[in-house]
Amino acid sequence: MILLNFSIYDFSDFINSIDTWLVETFSPTIGHLIGLVLVGTCFLLFTALLGLSLVYIERKVCAFFQQRLGPMRVGPFGTAQTIADIIKLIFKESLITKQSDKFLFNLAAFVIMMAPFIVLSAIPFAKGLQALDMDIGLFFIISVSSIGVTGILLAGWSSNNKYSLIGAMRSGAQIVSYELSVAISLMTIVILTGSLQLSEIIASQSNGWWIFKGNIPAIIAFVIYIIASTAETNRGPFDMAEAESEITAGFHTEYSGIKFAYFFLAEYVNFFIISAVGATVFFGGWMPLHIGDATFFNNAMDFIPPIIWFFGKVAVIMYFLMWFKWTFPRLRIDQLLTLEWKYLLPISIVNLLLMSIVALKGWHW
Amino acid sequence: MEVVLFYIMAGLILVFSVLTVTSRRILRAAVYLLFVLIAAAGLFFIQQFAFLAAVQLTLYAGGIIVLIIFSVMLTSHVSEKLDAVSFKKASFALVACIAGAVVCISTILSYPFPKPTNGEVDASMKAIGTSLLGYKENGFALPFEVISILLLAAMLGAIIIAKRTEK
Numbered sequence: 330m331i332l333l334n335f336s337i338y339d340f341s342d343f344i345n346s347i348d349t350w351l352v353e354t355f356s357p358t359i360g361h362l363i364g365l366v367l368v369g370t371c372f373l374l375f376t377a378l379l380g381l382s383l384v385y386i387e388r389k390v391c392a393f394f395q396q397r398l399g400p401m402r403v404g405p406f407g408t409a410q411t412i413a414d415i416i417k418l419i420f421k422e423s424l425i426t427k428q429s430d431k432f433l434f435n436l437a438a439f440v441i442m443m444a445p446f447i448v449l450s451a452i453p454f455a456k457g458l459q460a461l462d463m464d465i466g467l468f469f470i471i472s473v474s475s476i477g478v479t480g481i482l483l484a485g486w487s488s489n490n491k492y493s494l495i496g497a498m499r500s501g502a503q504i505v506s507y508e509l510s511v512a513i514s515l516m517t518i519v520i521l522t523g524s525l526q527l528s529e530i531i532a533s534q535s536n537g538w539w540i541f542k543g544n545i546p547a548i549i550a551f552v553i554y555i556i557a558s559t560a561e562t563n564r565g566p567f568d569m570a571e572a573e574s575e576i577t578a579g580f581h582t583e584y585s586g587i588k589f590a591y592f593f594l595a596e597y598v599n600f601f602i603i604s605a606v607g608a609t610v611f612f613g614g615w616m617p618l619h620i621g622d623a624t625f626f627n628n629a630m631d632f633i634p635p636i637i638w639f640f641g642k643v644a645v646i647m648y649f650l651m652w653f654k655w656t657f658p659r660l661r662i663d664q665l666l667t668l669e670w671k672y673l674l675p676i677s678i679v680n681l682l683l684m685s686i687v688a689l690k691g692w693h694w
Numbered sequence: 695m696e697v698v699l700f701y702i703m704a705g706l707i708l709v710f711s712v713l714t715v716t717s718r719r720i721l722r723a724a725v726y727l728l729f730v731l732i733a734a735a736g737l738f739f740i741q742q743f744a745f746l747a748a749v750q751l752t753l754y755a756g757g758i759i760v761l762i763i764f765s766v767m768l769t770s771h772v773s774e775k776l777d778a779v780s781f782k783k784a785s786f787a788l789v790a791c792i793a794g795a796v797v798c799i800s801t802i803l804s805y806p807f808p809k810p811t812n813g814e815v816d817a818s819m820k821a822i823g824t825s826l827l828g829y830k831e832n833g834f835a836l837p838f839e840v841i842s843i844l845l846l847a848a849m850l851g852a853i854i855i856a857k858r859t860e861k
Contacts, residue, residue, distance in 0.1 A: 358695060428773045433721060464819045465744045472748040475756030479728060482763045486721060494767065501764060525819055 337634040341457030368460055372449055379601055380594040384411045387597075387651060394655040421586035426489050429583070433487035438584065438591040441480030445598040447473045452605045453527050455615045455636035466527035467519065470606060471512050474561075477599070478504045481563075484592070485580035496579025499662055500563055506669045507567075510557035513677040517550040517684045518543065518610050521693060527609060534613035536621050542694040546684040551611045553677050555650070558603040560665065562596065565654035567665060601643065604650065608642035615639040621694075699740050706733040718776045721766050728759045743817050 335343045347367075351360035385400070385408065392399025400407030425431055448470050453459040463469055478501055485497020519525060521543055522533045533539075539547050560567035581592045608614060615635030619627045660668070687693055707730050714726040731754040738747035779787075829835040 361695070430719065430721070433725065436725065463744050465748050468748050468752075468819075469744070472752035472756065475752055475760075476732075478756070478760055479725075479763065482760065482767065483721070483725065486763070486767050489773070498764075498767065501760065505760065 337636065338631075339456045344457055368450075372446065372460070376446065376449070376594065376598055380597050381411045381415070383597040383600065383647075384414070384593070386647075390648065390651045391655050394652070415590065418590045419587055423586040423588055424583070426583050429489040430487040433483050434583075435588070437480050437484035437487060438588045439480075440483060441477060441595045442591050442598075444474055444477035444480070445595055445602055448602050449598065451527065452602065453531060453609065453614055454639055455634070458636070459528065462526065462528050464524070464526045467515055467525045467530070467606075467610070470602075471508070471515070474599075474602070475508060477595070480595075481580050484584070488580070488583040490583050493580050493582050496582070500580060502662075503563070503567065503665060504561055506666060507557045507560040507673075510553055510669060510673045510677050511561055513674075513681055514550040514554040514557065515606070515610055517546060517677070517681050520681075520684050520688050521547075527614070530610060531614040531616050534616045534619075536619055537694060538611065538613040538616070538618070540611045543684070544687050544693045546680050546687055547611065547693075549676070549680045550684070551607070553673055553680070554607055554611070555646075555653075557669070557673060557677075558607065559650055559653060560669070562599040562603055564596075564600065564650065566657035566659050568659065600647065600650070604643045604646040605639075607646050608639065612642045612646075613638075614642075696740055700737070703733045703736045703740065706730075707737075718778065720770055720774070720776065721763065724759060724762045724766060727762070728755055731755045731759065745817065745819055745822050 348360075348364055351364050354360065355363065388410070389399045389407075400410035403409040403413050425434060450460040451463070451466055451470050451473075453462070461469075481500050481504070482497050485493040485495075485500075488494075518530075518539050521539060522530045524530060524533070534542075536542075540551055541547075543550075581589060584592060615638050617627075617630040617633060617635065617638050619630060710726045710729040710733070714723050714730065717723040717726060731750065735747045735750040735755065738744075738750060825832050826834050826838055
């Protein structure tokens with residue numbers, strides 16, 4: 330019965346039929362509770378798979394940029410390497426430094442995982458495949474991801490290690506300042522969509538993606554978004570918080586075993602989230618490539634399922650960011666803050682004004 | 695369902711508020727406060743005021759708590775512990791707390807809470823946006839601008855204090 334409603338192009342019927350089945354089989358309250366647990370389990374599984382595959386892909390891409398082969402021994406082309414790594418991490422001893430605040434030390438690993446996990450619920454993966462579609466969608470993503478920095482600060486402080494403390498301070502300053510540019514560059518597109526709801530942002534791109542329709546300000550906004558969001562997630566070349574050559578491993582120096590894996594996983598989930606938000610706002614999310622009223626072309630593009638469009642776009646942006654990471658050398662902390670406060674923030678504010686003028690005059694498509 | 699969620703959130707707020715004021719490690723107190731603020735945001739989410747909840751998360755959980763943690767990190771060490779409060783101080787504080795609680799609870803219980811006469815409140819993002827920048831009836835353009843000037847003045851003051859060089 331339920332499987333009959335399954336369609337790769339539109340998941341809403343499938344999800345609704347599961348929901349009605351649960352409610353009819355059990356009582357409404359228990360049915361909804363089971364539904365909630367199911368959704369949560371799906372996200373947990375997705376996070377785990379994401380972490381496993383992204384670590385492998387990142388190592389491979391890095392290796393190719395450095396003319397190496399990367400992991401090759403475990404499994405065909407080294408595909409089972411990350412599984413071996415996870416098994417190793419689980420069996421490693423979980424060390425805690427003397428005189429550290431043990432409660433906060435353990436809590437930090439949890440807090441740092443919590444924020445990206447909640448944000449994932451608002452990401453539209455395909456048509457009808459979105460857990461939370463609120464009318465403040467984009468604002469919700471920005472506000473929840475601002476909690477993540479607390480985990481980094483707690484980890485650095487409770488480790489009782491001066492390198493961890495310096496790393497945490499650096500990353501705190503970095504994340505708090507780059508958040509502004511990320512938010513403003515996303516707002517630039519919200520001027521055109523007129524809504525913060527992610528499903529409406531996607532629907533507004535049914536006749537072309539904003540990066541093409543939004544004229545010059547949209548392209549400027551995308552460039553700023555890419556730079557600022559890379560910095561916000563502490564990825565290279567902005568990984569001052571964990572600069573190995575200066576402060577060992579920054580805020581997670583003292584973490585080992587499975588707790589270290591949490592930090593690693595959170596970093597990759599954040600990496601996925603910034604790519605997914607970028608793909609949704611600038612490249613239409615799961616919306617296939619449409620050009621105005623060209624019906625034949627649009628129908629041909631609709632043949633490719635939305636979920637493939639979404640993950641394809643996310644993969645392209647991720648590859649771009651990895652390219653970015655393994656090409657540029659690391660910045661200094663003062664250069665990093667100068668870049669944000671003296672260049673990116675003024676440019677993005679002027680760009681916001683420019684976009685308002687473009688929207689008022691109707692100079693976009 | 696909503697009632698159960700309300701009691702869970704309310705319970706979290708109560709427990710962590712008490713922990714915030716009784717903890718002897720200053721950063722732990724800040725973290726307990728973070729949980730209180732997140733649970734308050736949860737209360738707003740239950741009532742479908744999503745915008746208010748997101749503002750609560752951004753400003754309080756993401757802004758003010760980070761500020762507090764930053765200042766604690768710069769000033770104290772992880773092994774520092776505040777001195778235990780003397781019995782005299784603690785008993786006076788307890789009396790003051792109970793008096794405050796009695797006043798608050800008795801006021802809340804005696805207030806009848808009449809139902810709003812103007813129907814359902816439209817708390818959608820569009821309605822909030824238009825009334826926040828509207829200058830006609832139900833518009834908040836003037837307070838909005840006044841607050842932004844206040845914030846600008848505070849920011850300038852902070853920069854001047856931070857930039858003052860010793861002579």
